Amino acid sequence: MHIRSFKLKLLFSFACVILVCFGLVSYFLYKNLEENTLKDIKTTLLNEVYLIESLLPRDIINNPAYLEDLVKDLSKKINSRITIIDKSGKVLADSEKDLKEIPQMENHASRPEVKAAISGQTGEAIRYSSTLKMDMLYIALPVKENESVKAVIRLALPLSGIKIVLGRIRKEILFSIFFVLGLAFVFISLLAEGISRPIKRIIYASRRFAEGDFRHKIYASSKDEIGQLTVILNKMASSIEEKISQIEIQNQQLKNIFQGMVEGIITVDKQGRIVSVNPAVEKIFNINSRDIEGRPLLEVIRNNELAEIVKQAMDKRGLISQELVLTWPAQKIFKINASALFEKEMVIGCLLVIHDISQIRQLENIRRDFVANVSHELKTPLTSIKGFVETLIEGAWDDKENARNFLLIIQDHVNRLDNLIRDLLSLSYLESKEVVLHKEKVVLKVMVDEILAGFKSQLKKKSVEAKNSINPDLSVMADRDKLEQVFTNLIDNAIKFNRENGAIKIYAQDADKDIKVTVEDSGIGIPAKDIPRIFERFYRVDKTRSREMGGTGLGLSIVKHIVELHGGSVGVESTEGLGSKFWFTLPK
Numbered sequence: 003m004h005i006r007s008f009k010l011k012l013l014f015s016f017a018c019v020i021l022v023c024f025g026l027v028s029y030f031l032y033k034n035l036e037e038n039t040l041k042d043i044k045t046t047l048l049n050e051v052y053l054i055e056s057l058l059p060r061d062i063i064n065n066p067a068y069l070e071d072l073v074k075d076l077s078k079k080i081n082s083r084i085t086i087i088d089k090s091g092k093v094l095a096d097s098e099k100d101l102k103e104i105p106q107m108e109n110h111a112s113r114p115e116v117k118a119a120i121s122g123q124t125g126e127a128i129r130y131s132s133t134l135k136m137d138m139l140y141i142a143l144p145v146k147e148n149e150s151v152k153a154v155i156r157l158a159l160p161l162s163g164i165k166i167v168l169g170r171i172r173k174e175i176l177f178s179i180f181f182v183l184g185l186a187f188v189f190i191s192l193l194a195e196g197i198s199r200p201i202k203r204i205i206y207a208s209r210r211f212a213e214g215d216f217r218h219k220i221y222a223s224s225k226d227e228i229g230q231l232t233v234i235l236n237k238m239a240s241s242i243e244e245k246i247s248q249i250e251i252q253n254q255q256l257k258n259i260f261q262g263m264v265e266g267i268i269t270v271d272k273q274g275r276i277v278s279v280n281p282a283v284e285k286i287f288n289i290n291s292r293d294i295e296g297r298p299l300l301e302v303i304r305n306n307e308l309a310e311i312v313k314q315a316m317d318k319r320g321l322i323s324q325e326l327v328l329t330w331p332a333q334k335i336f337k338i339n340a341s342a343l344f345e346k347e348m349v350i351g352c353l354l355v356i357h358d359i360s361q362i363r364q365l366e367n368i369r370r371d372f373v374a375n376v377s378h379e380l381k382t383p384l385t386s387i388k389g390f391v392e393t394l395i396e397g398a399w400d401d402k403e404n405a406r407n408f409l410l411i412i413q414d415h416v417n418r419l420d421n422l423i424r425d426l427l428s429l430s431y432l433e434s435k436e437v438v439l440h441k442e443k444v445v446l447k448v449m450v451d452e453i454l455a456g457f458k459s460q461l462k463k464k465s466v467e468a469k470n471s472i473n474p475d476l477s478v479m480a481d482r483d484k485l486e487q488v489f490t491n492l493i494d495n496a497i498k499f500n501r502e503n504g505a506i507k508i509y510a511q512d513a514d515k516d517i518k519v520t521v522e523d524s525g526i527g528i529p530a531k532d533i534p535r536i537f538e539r540f541y542r543v544d545k546t547r548s549r550e551m552g553g554t555g556l557g558l559s560i561v562k563h564i565v566e567l568h569g570g571s572v573g574v575e576s577t578e579g580l581g582s583k584f585w586f587t588l589p590k
Contacts, residue, residue: 012194013187020186021179028175036168043164044126044141047157050080051143054155058086058145066104069095083158085110087142089120089151110156115142119154122146128161137161200228204235211235216243266356270312272349274299286334286358303328308338312352315340319349325359334360383415437567439481446519447472449482450508453489457497466500468493471509478517478588484564485588489521491557492584496523499582516570516587528576536574537562561586 054076059065073084077097086094091111093104110116118125119142131138142156203220210218216239220232260267266283270276275298279291287303294302300309307326315322322340327333337357342349390408399405450470454461461468478485496506504524511518528536539559562572565586576582 012197013190016190016194017183017187020183024179024182028179032168032172032175035171039164039168040128040139043139043159047082047139047141047159048124048143050082051141051155051157054084054157055143055145058153058155066094066101070101073097080157081159085156085158087116087154087156089153091116091120094153113140113142115140115156116154118142119144119156120151122151131158131160137165197228200224200232204228204232207235207239211239211242216240216246264358266354266358268299268354268356269343269351270299270354271351272316274309274312276302277351283356286356308354311338311340312354315352316342316349318342319344334358335363336360380419383418387412387415439484439567441479441481443477444480444482444485445474445477446510446517447474447476449486450489453486453493456490457493460497461506464497464500465503466497466506467504468506469508471507472519473510473512476510476512476517478590480568480588484567488561488564488586491561492521495557495584496521496525496582499523500525513587516589518585518587520583520585522581522583524581527578527580528574528582529578533574533576537572558584 054073057072057076059068069086073086073095074097077084084095084097086096087110088094091109091113093099093107093110095101096104096107099107111120113127115125115127122144124144125140125142127140128137129140130136137160139159139161140156141159142154144151145153145155207218207220218239219236260280263280263282266286267278267280268276268283269278275296276294278295279289283289284291289302299312300306305326305328307324308328311322311324311326319342322338324338326336326338328336335358337359339355339357341353341355343351343353390412394405394408398408447470450472454468454470457468460466493506493508500506500523506524507520507522509520509522511520537558539556561584565572565588569589570587572584572586574582574584
């Protein structure tokens with residue numbers, strides 16, 4: 003039987019102990035009582051035998067009638083059966099038999115008690131009497147004369163009376179046992195309840211602790227072991243609550259760091275399945291963490307090199323750092339740092355830190371191209387200036403006509419260098435964080451008319467017609483000087499790269515939040531392959547022609563920076579041979 007209740011176990015245990023103890027005590031008490039009772043009866047019978055022996059005549063063998071009367075008379079007084087037996091085992095008289103029945107009685111020499119008495123000792127025996135159908139106690143005493151056994155006196159007492167008495171005693175003992183057990187059960191129940199009550203409180207509190215409620219306290223009703231356990235559990239709960247609070251704070255901090263990192267973080271298990279990713283990874287690879295967790299890394303990011311980096315990191319149990327070009331979802335360059343994750347010195351996975359260095363590499367390329375372009379742009383005019391100056395020094399100065407031409411060429415190159423340096427300084431200033439926009443209300447049509455007036459001679463020289471179609475009511479809040487620079491650069495390019503008798507059209511559209519201004523020309527247009535790079539520094543579609551026209555290659559880059567400083571954007575639409583549309587937007 004499986005008992006689940008502690009209280010019932012306690013009751014059952016105490017009941018078993020008491021039952022066993024009382025049972026053993028009662029058993030030994032009963033046995034001792036039985037033995038002492040038999041011993042007392044034997045002693046009484048033995049005394050009676052001695053008394054009868056003293057009353058027997060000396061010539062007992064030759065006086066059977068007297069013996070018969072004597073044994074019957076004494077039997078009634080002592081309530082025992084008396085038998086007189088000679089030394090051969092023949093019955094001489096018996097209190098239960100008449101004289102005429104004596105001869106038919108069997109020889110008693112083989113009876114154990116008689117046999118012992120004939121040998122000169124006091125004999126005793128307990129055996130079942132087939133005649134009386136009950137157990138009998140027999141005591142036999144030798145009757146001696148001159149140290150010689152002449153006869154045997156045997157007393158027989160039925161044990162039925164003793165068994166009845168012992169049965170009553172046994173019932174009283176059993177009743178006492180059950181009575182004591184009943185009382186003990188009551189007291190044990192009270193004791194078990196007193197013991198189990200604080201244990202129930204501990205169990206209830208432990209359930210609360212298991213559910214995360216560590217603020218619950220257990221009332222300590224005593225200072226015994228259970229009371230000490232209660233105090234320890236309360237302290238443990240307080241300690242666990244404090245540590246959980248610290249862990250939650252640390253986890254939140256780590257989560258915030260994990261979520262806020264620009265670098266992509268991927269953790270995979272030993273089988274290469276994704277365990278977790280941070281938002282940066284979702285953004286980089288255009289994926290959703292809920293859709294990819296538990297899936298193989300190679301299935302989510304289809305790149306064998308990345309999977310091989312993870313495998314190497316786990317095999318070498320160290321850090322692997324490598325640059326990797328991924329073409330999906332967009333072609334980008336990444337710096338991959340892979341480190342094995344351990345638990346009890348066993349590799350359980352890998353941590354991937356993904357740095358997107360595409361912009362860094364792009365900036366390095368731009369810087370390299372910028373240095374090369376600046377060097378080239380400076381070297382060309384400086385080489386020409388140096389050549390003409392050396393020619394003048396060597397004697398060409400005396401040739402006034404050629405000397406003047408040389409000086410004019412040198413002046414053109416100096417102007418070109420001056421324009422280049424001014425544009426570089428302007429671009430550098432625009433890219434710095436020191437730019438402060440002085441915004442004011444600017445009427446676009448008025449500004450464009452003023453700028454076109456400044457280009458009047460260039461328009462006339464190239465026979466280009468410029469038309470300002472901007473609505474007179476359109477105005478924006480902008481930095482006037484910088485906005486003039488935008489229009490100047492766009493109109494200047496529209497004139498330079500236009501054809502003879504061409505046209506320029508300037509117009510604006512009023513959108514919901516922005517105003518879109520377009521400068522359209524009928525010039526040579528831009529090849530489709532060059533359009534994505536047209537706003538880069540020093541980028542020229544036709545380098546030779548642009549340089550001959552005095553361009554520095556920085557005008558459109560300056561336009562882009564100024565417009566973006568105002569919160570707008572720039573763009574171009576062009577078809578080679580059919581002209582171009584350069585547009586920019588400005589917030590209202």
